[in-house]
Amino acid sequence: MGRPPCCDKSNVKRGLWTPEEDAKILAYVSSHGTGNWTLVPKKAGLNRCGKSCRLRWTNYLRPDLKHDGFTPQEEMLIINLHAAIGSRWSLIARRLPGRTDNDVKNYWNTKLRKKLMKMGIDPITHKPVSQVLSDLGSISTFPNTNNQMSFVNNASMKNMLPTRTEPYASQYSSITTNTSAKNHTKVDQVHSLDHQYHVFSEASSSNSSSTSSNIERLCSTQSYSNHNPQAQITTPCSSFEWSAFLHSDPFIWSEFQQLQQCDMQMVMSLPKPSGLMQSGIVISNNNDQVGASEGSVAVTCDPSMSYQMKKQCEVHSSLGDSFVDGILDKDSEIREAFPNILDAAFDY
DNA sequence: AATAGCGACAACCGCCTCCAT
DNA sequence: CATGGAGGCGGTTGTCGCTAT
Numbered sequence: 001m002g003r004p005p006c007c008d009k010s011n012v013k014r015g016l017w018t019p020e021e022d023a024k025i026l027a028y029v030s031s032h033g034t035g036n037w038t039l040v041p042k043k044a045g046l047n048r049c050g051k052s053c054r055l056r057w058t059n060y061l062r063p064d065l066k067h068d069g070f071t072p073q074e075e076m077l078i079i080n081l082h083a084a085i086g087s088r089w090s091l092i093a094r095r096l097p098g099r100t101d102n103d104v105k106n107y108w109n110t111k112l113r114k115k116l117m118k119m120g121i122d123p124i125t126h127k128p129v130s131q132v133l134s135d136l137g138s139i140s141t142f143p144n145t146n147n148q149m150s151f152v153n154n155a156s157m158k159n160m161l162p163t164r165t166e167p168y169a170s171q172y173s174s175i176t177t178n179t180s181a182k183n184h185t186k187v188d189q190v191h192s193l194d195h196q197y198h199v200f201s202e203a204s205s206s207n208s209s210s211t212s213s214n215i216e217r218l219c220s221t222q223s224y225s226n227h228n229p230q231a232q233i234t235t236p237c238s239s240f241e242w243s244a245f246l247h248s249d250p251f252i253w254s255e256f257q258q259l260q261q262c263d264m265q266m267v268m269s270l271p272k273p274s275g276l277m278q279s280g281i282v283i284s285n286n287n288d289q290v291g292a293s294e295g296s297v298a299v300t301c302d303p304s305m306s307y308q309m310k311k312q313c314e315v316h317s318s319l320g321d322s323f324v325d326g327i328l329d330k331d332s333e334i335r336e337a338f339p340n341i342l343d344a345a346f347d348y
Numbered sequence: 349a350a351t352a353g354c355g356a357c358a359a360c361c362g363c364c365t366c367c368a369t
Numbered sequence: 370c371a372t373g374g375a376g377g378c379g380g381t382t383g384t385c386g387c388t389a390t
Binding site: 015016036037038050051054058087088089090101102105109 | 374377
């Protein structure tokens, strides 16, 4: 026995909205405000589902929405937040004023995912494709090796594989002597990211008794590392350096240089930029790229800029009011209490 | 000129969470 | 404490317009 529908689907209009319908919603909201969307269609004189009205308002009609294209800074933020928290579009959208979760999701699916794949980065794991392939190759418990081939045969994968020689494949292969890593099952490797996201879900539950412990487990950029054997042994002094990867590719490197020249003020003026510090962005104090921790992207800026960003991060972190902010705040606390925590090797 | 293919984006669907009762 | 409903969310589908053939 399922839940009854919120409205009579057969009698409500569906599909694209007309300007007249938009006007009715705007008029209704301007005089009554939002809330109780099930009553909106009736009161506003619309033959639409209340849920549909709410979506139309939140995704399109809201006056604070931006309808222009995404800026490079916004792109960067989306990529890094996606690397940190996965496809939690609403959380990501909250970091982008004027953007909705639908906007971000669509932009990711149509543009950014393809862009990353062209760069040779797996958009799901945010790892270099060669490493993803080597991870797959190392999983001997696959029923048959055709799985790997079907992965490679994916059209998009074909496009990116021959485009570059990726330097880190050998570097990753050189770090397989860690015994703790060997103790992990292959299944663990496959599901390490899934696990991370699962724990995020658990932690986001307000009444979960394990919330605090989960947050503590997640509250640093090592959340990947803690559960990913390969990442674990590469951080913080990973032999793989993103900077080398970025430098090695003229296309990518020129894009980063362009980004570097862009005005970072926009990023810094975001309501809660503290996410930058935790979502994988590593800010360098000099003009040389520094090796970012595994799964992150390094962004350079001049020292004063870096200081300003860090400063602002500190300010905003104290104002955190969301789940992510909670995690980030906790991270800051732990970093202060255990300044060397990122230097410690994790062994589970 | 017709049309197939594709990308972008709007909208929908169904599940989940939260909260009022 | 249990339950039902509203709203939130992520994944998927539909539609439109542009481009290549």
